[in-house]
Amino acid sequence: MSTPENALDAEFPCVVEGTISEKTDLRIVIQETASQNQLRNKGFGEIQDSKFVLQAYEALYLIHTRRLVLSSSKAKNIDFGRLFEIALKHDKDILTKFLIYRDLRSRGYVAKEGFGFGVDFRVYERGEFERKPAKYVIFGVKEGVHTEAEAFSDALDQITKMGKSAVVAVIERRGEIVYYKTSKVRFAGNKIYPTAIAKTSSK
Numbered sequence: 001m002s003t004p005e006n007a008l009d010a011e012f013p014c015v016v017e018g019t020i021s022e023k024t025d026l027r028i029v030i031q032e033t034a035s036q037n038q039l040r041n042k043g044f045g046e047i048q049d050s051k052f053v054l055q056a057y058e059a060l061y062l063i064h065t066r067r068l069v070l071s072s073s074k075a076k077n078i079d080f081g082r083l084f085e086i087a088l089k090h091d092k093d094i095l096t097k098f099l100i101y102r103d104l105r106s107r108g109y110v111a112k113e114g115f116g117f118g119v120d121f122r123v124y125e126r127g128e129f130e131r132k133p134a135k136y137v138i139f140g141v142k143e144g145v146h147t148e149a150e151a152f153s154d155a156l157d158q159i160t161k162m163g164k165s166a167v168v169a170v171i172e173r174r175g176e177i178v179y180y181k182t183s184k185v186r187f188a189g190n191k192i193y194p195t196a197i198a199k200t201s202s203k
Contacts, residue, residue: 012042012067018054020072020083026090028054028070043110043129055113056087057097061105093119096140100169103177104138111138115162117155123167138167138179156182 016035021027029051030036036052039045044062045054054062062068063080070078078086087094096119104111104121110129114120119140128135137159139152159166168180 012038014038015067015069016062017069017071018059020059020070020078020086022086022090026056026087027051028056028059030054043112043124046112056083056091056094057101059083060087060094060098061102064102093140096142096171099171099175100138100140100177103169114138115158117159122164134164136165136167137162138169140169140171143170143172 014035016030016039017032018028018030021029030039030045030053036045039052039054044058045052047053054068059068059070060080060083063070063078063083070083072078075082084094084098091097100119100121101111104123108126110124111121112124112134114122114137117137117139121138121140122134123136123138125132125135139155156166166182168182170178170180172178
């Protein structure tokens with residue numbers, strides 16, 4: 001099985017430099033135009049307030065795959081562990097996001113920030129980034145963590161209206177990720193609880 005490092009070698013051979021700031025919120029900025037273009041072409045980062053910014057999980061992945069050298073006004077080389085500590089202060093779900101993001105990237109998918117349904121990503125089919133809209137919305141769920149069925153059902157309704165497929169990514173206790181395709185089913189004669197419930201199938 002190929003590692004994330006090997007998967008990225010052929011398509012992204014260069015190392016880029018970035019800076020991190022916590023003045024108001026966490027910002028990871030790439031200054032060099034050539035680096036911005038390389039990252040954008042591979043589905044990393046976006047423009048925010050005229051700056052090219054990486055999400056924390058993107059930066060963690062790029063450091064993990066040895067493609068990003070990160071510095072701040074106080075430190076020249078911020079490693080994975082230190083960036084994780086910083087990111088965790090701003091986002092309690094950063095580990096869940098990173099694990100799912102890393103797994104999707106290792107499988108060849110481009111994943112971008114989701115629509116605000118908790119830990120979720122817009123995921124593009126292989127080879128379709130910037131050519132077609134995202135095909136999937138993937139939710140991150142930790143094994144054993146309680147999830148409200150009504151909120152999940154509402155999210156499924158909205159995703160269906162967007163014309164996208166909903167997928168649940170369950171992070172098992174050993175760190176492995178299993179994906180379940182979701183759909184909705186209604187039971188005839190269910191008068192006490194008429195709301196549709198989610199139906200999952202392994203993917």
